[in-house]
Amino acid sequence: MSRPNGSDELDVLVVGAGFSGIHQLYHFRKLGYSVKVFEAASDLGGVWSHGYPGCRVDSDHPLYQLSLPELWEDFIWKERYPGWRELNEYFQYIDRKLDVKRDVSFNTRVVAARFDQEINRWIVTTENGLVVRPRFLVLCVGFASKSYTPEFGGLERFEGICHHTAHWPQEGVELRNKRVGVVGTGASGVQVIQEVGPEVSHLTVFQRTPNMALPMRQKNLDEKSQEQQKALYPSMFRRSKQTGGGFPYERYPKTLFSATLEERLLHWENLWSQGGFHFTVSNFNDILMNEDANREVYNFWRDKVRERIHDTRIQELLAPTIPPHPLGAKRCSLEQSYYEVFNQPNVTLVDLNESDISEVTSKGILTKDGVEHEFDVLVLATGFDSLTGSLTQIDIRGVDGVSIAEKWANGVYTNLGMTCANFPNMFFIYGAQAPTAFSNGPTCIEIQGQWIVRCIRHMKENDLTAIYPTPEAEAQWRALIMNTGYRALVNNAKSWYVGANIPGKTVEPLNYTGGVNQYLEIIEGIAERGYEGFGFMSEGGSLQNLDK
Template sequence: MTSSLENNSATGTRSDDGVAEFDAIVVGAGVTGLYSLYRLRELGFSVQAFEDGTGVGGTWYWNRYPGARFDSESYTYGYSFSEDLLQEWDWKELYSGQPENERYLNYVADKFDLRRNIRLNSRVVSAVFDEDDNRWEVEIADGYRARAQFLITAVGILSAHYIPDFEGIDSFEGQWCHTGRWPAEGMDLAGKRVGVVGTGATGVQLITEIAKEVAHLTVFQRTANYCAPLRNRLIDDQMQQEIKASYPEIFEKCLETPGSFMHQFDPRSGLDVPPEERMDQYEALWAEPGFKEWLSNFYDVMLPGEANEDYAEFGRNKIRERVHDPEVAEMLVPKDHMFGSKRLPCESGYYEVYNQDNVLLVDVREAPIERITPKGLKTAAAEYELDVIIFATGYDAVTGSLNRMRIQGLGGETLQEKFANGPRAYMGISSSGFPNLFTVNAASVGNFVRAAEPLVDWVTECIDYVRNKGYARVAATPTAEEEWVQHVCEGGAKILRTQANSWFVGANIPGKARVLLTAPDSAPAMRAKRAEVVANGYEGFAME
């Protein structure tokens, strides 16, 4: 079956029918894809990674829009697996921007010689499980094919960019793009009339930056969001030394928190604290950088109820203080969802943008977008002439990137068919009927790398176990899968993330089933669950 290619972790082998043969295939070369590749190679597997882009980095390759940056502390986001890497890399900012983040992931790819196992410009169109050989055959858009026993889809949570089906979009005579496909060469917006559709986390970052250079900016907002001040700053030499001396403690602290951040909730109920003291606490947190005002708050602020509403009104008043026009301020004040029920954007002067004479806020909930015209954008109330339209309209989260490939398991069933009413994957990892497939793109809705590393460790150790025991197949049992789906449904009903119509539940995509797309559990609870599964002999998995 082998011919011209040497059988090692770099190249795999070539079968008689011209299909490249590997032990494992990884789809994606972003944060989880690079680490999956590293771990599998360390375990002695021949492995090939396929990446749609022309470079590595995933999120930080595609999202080149102005203002894109971390909202978790830079030094908590990077990989923890290599002490050399931790000591060699200097984070320049407390919340690092896209260019530096992309450089970091390229540095990782080069330092660990990962590129020799990555095929760029390689969009996976299908992955079909061969029931006779117990192997996945993956086909790339250019016709290249590869086979492997194990398949890891490291395709990201927010990577399948989404633009609503606006009538007339192709008639627009100006330039347009989605923020997740920002041109590598950039966009010249200086002196132009620009429209931005969307005011989620991406829109908040983008709008703040481009408002500094455009001639006129029209922001089309459907949903007002709570935002927290980022308060970014440079990391000086002393802080750099302190960070590098404290990495074990930093990562240990992240492991202990629900979202894998540095921040821990105040164990007191906000309602038990006298109003004046409670307000002092709010103000103190508001003056802190990043997510502290969210994740170091009283614990019941993150639960539906009176404490949540008390802090929400505090946040609303902060918006009113910063926006000069009371009518515009009220448009920017969230009133239709609880604080924390949607992704909290961090901002650096976002609300002040609306005090500029050249910025117009349009409420498209009151006057919906009807179509894109050759000269701009038309709502039910008016038409706006634009030179550039930027769609900050989000993503088909978690399952979107999986559904854009034809992943076919036992009996010809596709993953898209199976996930039609929401994900059906035990612990988010393995789906019955899809042997040897590990979906690691639902790793975390918190500090991504901190939760993704332990997940990839678990998956690669499971693959190693299957190989060492001589098994041909591993997949979740139907019973374990069903029980997990019920757990997600019942547990999800109790948490804030399911209380608003957001990407957390797929509500931003027309026709998508409204279900929680990730686990309802904290990061420590998920690690404990996976450890329990292993301790009980991979309970919930069938191995053949």
């Protein structure tokens, strides 16, 4: 293949204009590299470019933002847990500060990419036919950009309005005084239910597994207190990279049963009053490893929740006597008034374990007990093909012609949760086999993003044109993921943490569970040792002849 016209060559192509894509663009620009961002949506923000009713973050202020001083110094947040509209305001603010959009192509969905060994570049194709040839391909598509809808028979027959939460119209949907059905009680389900429950004429919730939701303790923020707190921001951001969960607070330094009953109770009450993920992240250090310890924590949670629910049947459905899985084995959502909604006379809770969905009809949902539930609006809060689907939905092919979907069909193989053997010069952020699901998002994004920038800078400064992990390094990383992952209680639940929510998907640990701080130590050590486990090629060399 002849060398392409220089106009379509780039040093770096970034796919996705959310937190990680903007972070990469900012740093590669500073280095003077030619870099562009392709974004499938019509504006900045990635998954935050639109939102369903109640959509908001679950990391509290000020942690859910980029740690660049020029961005946080004069931005004022309105809420402890910002909603999607405030996140949109934040991304527009970023653009005003950094002029991001001049290097972003919106409504540009990448559909295919293949690595050309003759020129050591990626050939990237978009849905609208654009072709570019970057040296490096950095995929910033997040862990939840491929939605999942179960194969409900008859869904196309429904005559009302139906949307998956991931594809909610930007103009919104009028739900006031409507009959609404919500399928699913994960994060988006909880948020929709508590938001629309008080305003609809009737709400029917279809639940298979109860959500062990935690109190959000939402509050409005004032400018004065934020300005006073900003002196601590640099320390908070640095501290977040020194902890297991990517937050500036850490696990309690004791096992549960080494503490007295009084110590446990007072500690739990303190965490409960703080709200958010404090209850899981700062709990006793063995609750995700010791089933008996986890059960004690669950019992505290269950009793707290039951106090808020009037009906004994609903208590058992939402906070069962016997837990369906360990607390924390599925992601705990944050709620504000979720449990009170089920005290309302206009709310019906359908237990799909008692009577599953038979089919979708023109009027609503027919369950196997013969009851037809009728709606004006049907909300599918059925989740995502998480952690892997964001990449496998793109036809990405490496030097052997095998796609990433084919490579991962029977199990995920990466090195460091950022690279793949046979896919030179390709990096991805906030995906499989990284701390992703067990980390504050921006913390994980910045740790990985900075490593990638450092790696590409090393290559540019040393006239290296290709990098790829060796199969041996990839196998070692997978072994580490499996060995640490299988020891944790997260494997005792059918969740997206392990891919169990998608029929036919290989069920296995999909995250690095050793903690953000340990992950950072590992990847920095790899870089400091000359990118141990990676092969490089200089101009004019070949991948096959490279000494590993």
